[in-house]
Amino acid sequence: MLKEAIAVGATVELAKEAACKELGVETFDDRIEFEIIEMQSKKVLGLFGGRPAKVKVTLKQNAAQTAEEFIKKIIKSMDLNDITVTTKDEDNIITIDIEGEDVGFIIGRRGETLDALQYLACLAANRVDSSYKRVVINTGDYREKREKTLESLGRRLAIKAAKTGRKSSLEPMNPYERRIIHTAVQKVNGATSWSEGENMNRHVVIGPDGKSKDYNRGGRGGRRSNYSRRGSKPKTSAPAPNPDRKPLNEGGEHGLYGRIDK
Known part of the structure; x- marks a missing residue:
């Protein structure tokens, strides 16, 4: 899953900084890729023409971020409030802990809803790259x-x-x-x-x-x-x-x- 922003600036570097700011990341973040759409040009004789630089910055999400975002969207669609989602990514295992008052709805009968969420989150996470990630979703132990x-x-x-x-x-x-x-x-x-x-x-x-x-x-x-x-x-x-x-x-x-x- 990708996120992108397009921004303009007096120079390519300034346009890149503006796009990164819109995405909420730093320019040195190794998850970003940027593409120069248009180079800046100076005005002729300081009066005519000229244009700013235009840059597109793409933020690549990793498997853990993709799984977490997927779970958050599901929880939001269930109209559950005061739910906290915490994610850890260690040794190819993505662990997502869900805490809150309404976690019973997330667990479901004998954990069937929780199992289904875990299965779907695993599908979403492993579409990001070729490496396999195991996803474990837990709530309240x-x-x-x-x-x-x-x-x-x-x-x-x-x-x-x-x-x-x-x-x-x-x-x-x-x-x-x-x-x-x-x-x-x-x-x-x-x-x-x-x-x-x-x-x-x-x-x-x-x-x-x-x-x-x-x-x-x-x-x-x-x-x-x-x-x-x-x-x-x-x-x-x-x-x-x-x-x-x-x-x-x-x-x-x-x-x-x-x-x-x-």
């Missing part, structure tokens, strides 16, 4: 809280699957959230996870891992119950965490929806 909730859910259902031998189907999720579930499940011995469904209906299923030693101990549910000599309730314990099991890589290394090529 929503992403962190959501991730912890999904991790807890995945582990709880994985333990349940390992104990009972039954599977559970979760609600449809985007690739990034499915990957969080897979990661949590794969750390529980005796349980595994996979994805089913297509497009918007794709969801995670958590079930017992038939290849696991913790599951194949015998018994109807795949696990053998340990009873005390007096016939008391079975002694069960949660499967031990296994950090060495590799999670399924849904969502790739490029954020919420994966890399978006032009």
Whole structure:
């Protein structure tokens, strides 16, 4: 996305300064390009003819600025007031933090609106140049809280699957959230996870891992119950965490929806 200004001045340099001032940048800013439309000319005999210089200055926005401007326009169109947008660009990751009283409208149901904004901002940002930028939009630590909730859910259902031998189907999720579930499940011995469904209906299923030693101990549910000599309730314990099991890589290394090529 480009911004430009055309200005005139007694000399090319003065015209350039006037155009930069209109754009709110300095003449030495490395984001600007300038084009001389007309060179200045002197009056003949100091009386006739002559004209000022005319220069066009173009301000090239980078990916982070483009993404931020896009989000601000969306927020404005939603008639939301007192919203602050802060942007950081580090290591090819553009992080946009949105703060304010009405951020609930931006998050939406289960973060669906926030995810959509993030996806569109990523599209806008990566049209600027050939390098890929990952865009992450957060508000009120929503992403962190959501991730912890999904991790807890995945582990709880994985333990349940390992104990009972039954599977559970979760609600449809985007690739990034499915990957969080897979990661949590794969750390529980005796349980595994996979994805089913297509497009918007794709969801995670958590079930017992038939290849696991913790599951194949015998018994109807795949696990053998340990009873005390007096016939008391079975002694069960949660499967031990296994950090060495590799999670399924849904969502790739490029954020919420994966890399978006032009």
